[in-house]
Amino acid sequence: MTPVSQNAIVVASRTDPGRLRAANEDACAEFAPAEGEHLLVVADGMGGHRGGEVASRMAVEIVGRAYASAGPGTPADARLRSAIESANRAIFAESEANPTLGGMGTTLVALHLSAPRSEANATATVAHVGDSRAYRLRAGQLEPLTQDHSVVAELVREGSLSEADAALHPRRNEILRSVGIEPVVRVDVQTLEAEAGDRFLLCSDGLCGVVSDAAIQSELIETDAHAAAEALVVAANAAGGPDNVTVQVLDLPARSTPEVSPPQSEAPPTHSHARRRGPWIAGLLVVLALATTAYSIWQATRSG
Numbered sequence: 001m002t003p004v005s006q007n008a009i010v011v012a013s014r015t016d017p018g019r020l021r022a023a024n025e026d027a028c029a030e031f032a033p034a035e036g037e038h039l040l041v042v043a044d045g046m047g048g049h050r051g052g053e054v055a056s057r058m059a060v061e062i063v064g065r066a067y068a069s070a071g072p073g074t075p076a077d078a079r080l081r082s083a084i085e086s087a088n089r090a091i092f093a094e095s096e097a098n099p100t101l102g103g104m105g106t107t108l109v110a111l112h113l114s115a116p117r118s119e120a121n122a123t124a125t126v127a128h129v130g131d132s133r134a135y136r137l138r139a140g141q142l143e144p145l146t147q148d149h150s151v152v153a154e155l156v157r158e159g160s161l162s163e164a165d166a167a168l169h170p171r172r173n174e175i176l177r178s179v180g181i182e183p184v185v186r187v188d189v190q191t192l193e194a195e196a197g198d199r200f201l202l203c204s205d206g207l208c209g210v211v212s213d214a215a216i217q218s219e220l221i222e223t224d225a226h227a228a229a230e231a232l233v234v235a236a237n238a239a240g241g242p243d244n245v246t247v248q249v250l251d252l253p254a255r256s257t258p259e260v261s262p263p264q265s266e267a268p269p270t271h272s273h274a275r276r277r278g279p280w281i282a283g284l285l286v287v288l289a290l291a292t293t294a295y296s297i298w299q300a301t302r303s304g
């Protein structure tokens with residue numbers, strides 16, 4: 001395992017209304033809760049009037065703020081869960097207090113990445129509610145890190161619906177959990193080790209509900225995080241862009257090569273040649289001496 005240099009971590013974020021919707025009810029943000037830490041949040045709001053926009057923006061802002069203000073000794077998974085619960089309470093209270101925002105809510109997926117300067121490895125913590133997703137691309141293979149809290153995902157898990165049919169199912173947009181709809185929210189949180197060269201993707205269903213995992217994987221092969229994020233938005237819009245689309249790509253730098261010390265400066269050429277020529281001349285003289293001796297012995301033998 002190679003420690004990750006946090007200076008080289010790259011984050012690219014894109015959000016786009018898509019091709020059919022006038023408003024963008026998605027929101028996303030990146031925070032730096034402490035040195036060597038990155039917190040990415042994607043939220044996909046829903047609700048009449050401006051409810052969706054308000055809920056997703058509140059969720060992103062509150063999670064970032066609540067995460068940073070938690071006690072520093074608290075582990076990332078507990079902090080993330082608690083931050084999302086704070087967002088849930090605030091959005092629920094706002095929707096109760098403001099009739100025009102009644103019933104608003106949002107999905108949410110968050111990634112916290114800790115890449116200390118020490119020899120320790122990077123650690124990723126992923127939390128989600130609803131059908132916004134996290135993926136990891138490692139060695140060219142795309143791996144889903146979250147399981148949707150949705151009606152069709154449940155049907156696929158219990159084996160009564162195929163993945164292919166899920167994409168066309170009339171209830172494909174129904175989610176089973178969201179932030180702000182009820183006084184209490186259940187959050188799924190997991191912690192995993194991150195390796196040098198890993199690429200993480202967070203997205204709303206405007207991407208993963210429209211573009212297949214295989215196509216997402218091929219777009220993520222782009223070497224540059226910003227180009228990859230842009231390519232994903234383009235792919236969603238090329239597939240009709242029926243929904244708001246938001247993507248965040250985080251790159252851990254590839255395995256660093258050990259530091260190479262600068263090459264030793266060459267000694268001046270004259271010295272170098274002299275050092276090399278010395279033994280060569282000595283060898284030649286020895287050969288000549290031997291040959292002369294041998295010739296003398298041969299002549300002595302002959303005359304004798």
Ligand code: CA
Pocket residue numbers: 044204205206243244
């Ligand atoms: Ca959506």
